[in-house]
Amino acid sequence: xxxxxxxxxxxxxxxxxxxxxxxxxxxxxxxxxxxxxxxxxxxxxxxxxxxxxxxxxxxxxxxxxxxxxxxxxxxxxxxxxxxxxxxxxxxxxxxxxxxxxxxxxxxxxxxxxxxxxxxxxxxxxxxxxxxxxxxxxxxxxxxxxxxxxxxxxxxxxxxxxxxxxxxxxxxxxxxxxxxxxxxxxxxxxxx
Numbered sequence: 622x623x624x625x626x627x628x629x630x631x632x633x634x635x636x637x638x639x640x641x642x643x644x645x646x647x648x649x650x651x652x653x654x655x656x657x658x659x660x661x662x663x664x665x666x667x668x669x670x671x672x673x674x675x676x677x678x679x680x681x682x683x684x685x686x687x688x689x690x691x692x693x694x695x696x697x698x699x700x701x702x703x704x705x706x707x708x709x710x711x712x713x714x715x716x717x718x719x720x721x722x723x724x725x726x727x728x729x730x731x732x733x734x735x736x737x738x739x740x741x742x743x744x745x746x747x748x749x750x751x752x753x754x755x756x757x758x759x760x761x762x763x764x765x766x767x768x769x770x771x772x773x774x775x776x777x778x779x780x781x782x783x784x785x786x787x788x789x790x791x792x793x794x795x796x797x798x799x800x801x802x803x804x805x806x807x808x809x810x811x812x
Contacts, residue, residue, distance in 0.1 A: 624691050627699055628682075634703045635678050641710040642667055642674075663717030669793065670713040676799045677706060677736065683802055684744065687757040692750055698743040705736035726788050727781035733792060734774035741767050766803070770795045 646667055649656040681702075712732045716725040741764065748758040777791035 624685055624688055627691055627696060628685050631681060631699060631703060632678070635674060635681075635706065638706055638709055639671060639674055642670055642713050645710055645714050662720045663714070666713045666717030666721075669796070670709050672796055672800070673733070674706060674709055676796065677702075677740065679802060680740070680799070684747065684757075687760070688747055688751070689755075690750060691747075694746045695743065695750065698739070698746045702736065702739040702743050705732060705739050708732045709736075721785050721789055723782050723785045726785035727778050730774055730778040730781055730788060730792065733795070734771060734778065737767065737770050737774060737795075741771075760808070761803075766798055770798060 646663055647660050649660050709732065712725070712729040716722075716729045719725045744761055744764065744767075748755070748761060751757050773791050773795050777788040780791070781788040
């Protein structure tokens with residue numbers, strides 16, 4: 622199997638996710654700062670979600686540049702990742718429209734956590750197929766960023782029921798961890 626169809630499909634789905642998120646944003650009713658302030662939480666949530674989807678697209682792109690072959694397990698793992706990413710518009714809208722209240726923030730965290738775990742599973746399926754001696758397997762051997770991110774998400778989900786804004790801050794911390802592409806992948810791709 623070739624990877625080009627998987628990459629093209631994934632790029633298309635991610636582009637649609639971003640489009641849906643922006644189309645769901647409300648236009649302020651009025652030309653005042655007060656009107657703008659009413660939609661500001663949704664706008665800020667959109668910006669964050671756009672960045673998160675961008676981080677996934679970037680890492681997905683780097684990952685598949687290093688992949689030589691795919692199989693059915695990889696296709697399903699990729700679809701699982703895309704499923705969780707496709708819930709970003711819903712989570713974005715609910716959290717933003719409800720001004721970062723506890724249940725929307727917790728649900729958003731669950732979506733983030735499941736997307737992160739799905740990416741880990743995708744990487745595992747790829748490394749299993751590529752083999753233990755493959756450069757990509759060696760590059761992603763110790764994925765401490767993924768483990769740390771999942772732990773932070775899990776903690777943030779629990780905290781959301783008491784201090785939702787702290788959870789949002791933790792989600793931002795994870796984004797900052799991932800905003801710089803994985804140096805191991807960068808090094809692998811430059812060889």
